[in-house]
Amino acid sequence: MDAALIINNVKRKVLQLYTYKVISIKTFSRCTKLALIFGIYMDMNTSNSLDSFVYWIKPKPPYxxxxxxxxxxxxxxxxxxxxxxxxxxxxxxxxxxxxxxxxxxxxxxxxxxxxxxxxxxxxxxxxxxxxxxxxxxxxxxxxxxxxxxxxxxxxxxxxxxxxxxxxxxxxxxxxxxxxxxxxxxxxxxxxxxxxxxxxxxxxxxxxxxxxxxxxxxxxx
Structure with a gap:
């Protein structure tokens, strides 16, 4: 169970689904930044994306x-x-x-x-x-x-x-x-x-x- 391998496999599969038109730009209409992670480029000016990313950040030692x-x-x-x-x-x-x-x-x-x-x-x-x-x-x-x-x-x-x-x-x-x-x-x-x-x-x-x-x- 390699996390990085699983993530890369998911990203590749989503990009394949998009390439073969199983999913479309509309799928990511509210998720422009997520689309970019999958290698799907959208027009940032015309999209109505309202999403944002939240990251959990590791503390620095000794904290x-x-x-x-x-x-x-x-x-x-x-x-x-x-x-x-x-x-x-x-x-x-x-x-x-x-x-x-x-x-x-x-x-x-x-x-x-x-x-x-x-x-x-x-x-x-x-x-x-x-x-x-x-x-x-x-x-x-x-x-x-x-x-x-x-x-x-x-x-x-x-x-x-x-x-x-x-x-x-x-x-x-x-x-x-x-x-x-x-x-x-x-x-x-x-x-x-x-x-x-x-x-x-x-x-x-x-x-x-x-x-x-x-x-x-x-x-x-």
Whole structure:
């Protein structure tokens, strides 16, 4: 299972389908940049492409990257996240159910659990990446105007005080691994850390995409 070989085979097959008119330019009407990856050139001025690419970027040593996410549905909520090293290899992953809360509370809980896991495995240089701009602002500015978040933020800040950290925003399309874990967390009975040598195939695939610096497509 060579990732690069599989990707090249897919690209060649798509180009063949286009060459033999099985698919057409219309197939890529909203995906001009994706078409270019397959070697299909379109008129950038006449196309109505609204897509963009989102990349998960590897951290530089000595930093690791912590991605977390919260998931809130009609009847259940969850938190999840993972830690990866400078090669893009997974070091640890977790998921947990939450009491039904709002999205910000779920995001805060996920971040708290992720920071606790960082300290548990002994890493102190952490690049935090989340898909909530509001959460980034909370951590950087420390002001929310909402009393219910106060104690969670205080716990998070106390952990950040013993870490060398940076925090940034990534679009949800680039945070798919953490999102998958958060969704899984909503169906668990309790907090769970996963065996990184025995991960679900869907998560393995997403991890390989990120490690290979392959883009995630963002529409609109």
């Amino acid at each position: 690791v990257k912590l991605n977390t996410d919260g998931s809130v549905g009609l009847l259940r909520a969850g938190a999840g996240g993972l830690i990866r090293d400078s090669l893009g290899d997974i070091m640890a992953a977790f998921a947990a159910p939450l009491q039904l809360v709002d999205v910000i509370m779920a995001e805060l809980n996920a971040l708290l659990m992720g920071l606790q896991l960082c300290l548990k495995i002994g890493v102190t240089f952490v690049w935090i990446e989340v898909d909530s701009l509001f959460l980034v602002q909370i951590i950087k500015d420390g002001v929310t105007g909402n009393a219910q978040y106060f104690y969670l933020i205080r716990k998070i800040k106390s952990l950040l005080n013993v870490l060398n950290f940076d925090i940034s925003h990534i679009f949800r399309e680039g945070n798919v691994c953490a999102n998958l874990l958060a969704n899984k967390g909503s169906s668990l009975v309790g907090y769970e850390e996963f065996d990184i040598l025995n991960l679900e195939p869907s998560l393995k695939g997403m991890l390989l995409m990120d490690k290979a610096s392959l883009p995630h497509i963002r529409y609109g």
